[in-house]
Amino acid sequence: MATKKSALSVARILKMKETGEKIAMVTAYDYPTARMADAAGIDMILVGDSVASVVQGRPTTLGVRLEDTIYHTEMVQRAVTRALVVADVPFPYCQLGPMEAVRACARVVKETNAGAVKIEGGVKRAETVRAVVDAGIPVLGHCGLAPQSVKAEGYRVQRDLDRLLEDATAIQDAGAFAIVLECVQRDYAAEVTQKLRVPTIGIGAGAGCDGQILVFHDVFNYADGEPEERPKHSRVYCDLHKIIDGGLREYVADVKEGRFPSDAESFGPAK
Numbered sequence: 001m002a003t004k005k006s007a008l009s010v011a012r013i014l015k016m017k018e019t020g021e022k023i024a025m026v027t028a029y030d031y032p033t034a035r036m037a038d039a040a041g042i043d044m045i046l047v048g049d050s051v052a053s054v055v056q057g058r059p060t061t062l063g064v065r066l067e068d069t070i071y072h073t074e075m076v077q078r079a080v081t082r083a084l085v086v087a088d089v090p091f092p093y094c095q096l097g098p099m100e101a102v103r104a105c106a107r108v109v110k111e112t113n114a115g116a117v118k119i120e121g122g123v124k125r126a127e128t129v130r131a132v133v134d135a136g137i138p139v140l141g142h143c144g145l146a147p148q149s150v151k152a153e154g155y156r157v158q159r160d161l162d163r164l165l166e167d168a169t170a171i172q173d174a175g176a177f178a179i180v181l182e183c184v185q186r187d188y189a190a191e192v193t194q195k196l197r198v199p200t201i202g203i204g205a206g207a208g209c210d211g212q213i214l215v216f217h218d219v220f221n222y223a224d225g226e227p228e229e230r231p232k233h234s235r236v237y238c239d240l241h242k243i244i245d246g247g248l249r250e251y252v253a254d255v256k257e258g259r260f261p262s263d264a265e266s267f268g269p270a271k
């Protein structure tokens, strides 16, 4: 009898740092994508608040609602058998303080069965991370560029080593099991990675991190970006935009010119 694989535990992710096995992480927001990512051997899947830009067409992540996070995470969690699913807590639940954050994170875990949550921010968020961890919910931290603070800090590569070290250490000491480093100068990300006990997961932070995360729609050019609009730190592994665009144009032409459907694609009289 085939046995169902069990989900990767937080302890297993921590062990990967110890053994030097790199951690492969990607975002997903729906069932079929999560199934493919899981089957391909992705270790952790983030239901990111990047859903705002790549699925909802919003200019920033600030408009994502807790209900959106729950809706997408529930589908993703249902699809996986092995990967650890992490739900990104949307603005502003963690900014409102520990109690609001615990309430929001508990609701997400209760309604989706996600394995962990992600909380954005450094020193200022340490107390909140500790409260959520104390509530029994594993937390993935997120330091460096913080899209939820875009109004105050903008989008720019992070080059302040002292601040980065202080932020990441505070989040680690508050109990996070791993920390995303977003858009960080690569030698600084490598130095922070060496100094932390917990794994770092880089996005635009170079090869010195313990793992890497990319946004699914960037990896497959699904968000129809022109080459100059694509993030410098991402790599397109397959141009889905080109493939889908070609397929849709062929379908339109086939419908207009009567080539679709054929008899084989429709129903004749009952036999």
Ligand code: KIV
Binding pocket: 027, 046, 047, 048, 049, 050, 051, 088, 180, 182, 203, 213, 215
């Ligand atoms: O929301 C997201 O996809 C993220 C990643 C960029 C780490 O936070």
